Amino acid sequence: MGKVAKQKRELLEVTTTCVNCEGHLELNQRFCPNCGGKRMYNRLTWRNLFEDFVDRFLNIENAFLKTFIALFKYPEDVIEGYMRGMRKKYLPAFSYFAIAITVAGFASFVIKNWFMEDMIAAQTAIYANDDPVAEIQKSFTTNFLSWMMDYQSVVYFSFIPFIAIISRLVFWNYKRFNMVEHFVIYLYAYSHIAMIFTLLGLMVIWYQPIYQVFSFMGLPITIIYIAYVLKRLFRLDTGALVLKSALFGLVLFVLFILIGVVTFIAGVFLYKSGALEGSEFIEAIEKQQAAKRAMQEAATTIKDTIPLDSLSNFLFVFRF
Numbered sequence: 001m002g003k004v005a006k007q008k009r010e011l012l013e014v015t016t017t018c019v020n021c022e023g024h025l026e027l028n029q030r031f032c033p034n035c036g037g038k039r040m041y042n043r044l045t046w047r048n049l050f051e052d053f054v055d056r057f058l059n060i061e062n063a064f065l066k067t068f069i070a071l072f073k074y075p076e077d078v079i080e081g082y083m084r085g086m087r088k089k090y091l092p093a094f095s096y097f098a099i100a101i102t103v104a105g106f107a108s109f110v111i112k113n114w115f116m117e118d119m120i121a122a123q124t125a126i127y128a129n130d131d132p133v134a135e136i137q138k139s140f141t142t143n144f145l146s147w148m149m150d151y152q153s154v155v156y157f158s159f160i161p162f163i164a165i166i167s168r169l170v171f172w173n174y175k176r177f178n179m180v181e182h183f184v185i186y187l188y189a190y191s192h193i194a195m196i197f198t199l200l201g202l203m204v205i206w207y208q209p210i211y212q213v214f215s216f217m218g219l220p221i222t223i224i225y226i227a228y229v230l231k232r233l234f235r236l237d238t239g240a241l242v243l244k245s246a247l248f249g250l251v252l253f254v255l256f257i258l259i260g261v262v263t264f265i266a267g268v269f270l271y272k273s274g275a276l277e278g279s280e281f282i283e284a285i286e287k288q289q290a291a292k293r294a295m296q297e298a299a300t301t302i303k304d305t306i307p308l309d310s311l312s313n314f315l316f317v318f319r320f
């Protein structure tokens, strides 16, 4: 094959239509005047595909790394920058969020495929091997964990608007940011801290005792980081920071109690009405209760682990 023919095959056709927005583009224009899209001259090769990958994910000059570092050093620059229309210097809020979701999805995949057994073993380690409750607790934990792995991103996404509303309430006397802007704050801040925590978690997951302790640090570390971001965004002094944090905690606490009560009442109502009959969850609980009753009737002394189980299952939701 001739050299010219080969070269031609490796070039893309130069047209007057933008591939991004289909707007008009002069033959000599490298960038579309309408959407700013860059014209590509070469057909994809492994080399330029790899370059694109490096460009988007790994490059030191790259917006991701810049955003990642700035969210530690001066998060207000990223967040307020985005609010002012800055889109090139740092990654836009939803791009950052999308990366965090991807990392969370990857972590779920790794855990589900390689570390599930270890996690279940660590979670149910308090039971003796011959304890009939152990088997049921194990199946409950298995169901719960795999549910968590499947829906983590959904749980995670729904948390952001929820926390933004609370934040707007807590800062009701500060006119600095409106509701949408509060949403953006958490899109960045929550994505950032959750992503770091997920990555660190993957590093220690091979050793369950550390991982179990580590995963319970998620909530306090998230709170500390978000407090730091808010302090810088609102230029809070220590007094105001303590006050706002306490208020935030109080509102969250009251809401969790309310949600807990509502869920409990709804649960009891559904259970009594028979709507949950035959569901795996109810069957697991009933089996667990039956096993406990059988043991108590056999006059074996057994520590009542039900409140403890419920508490640890409840707390599990707040871990990453």
Ligand SMILES: [Zn+2]
Pocket: 018, 019, 020, 021, 022, 023, 032, 033, 034, 035, 036, 037
């Ligand atoms: Zn265009």
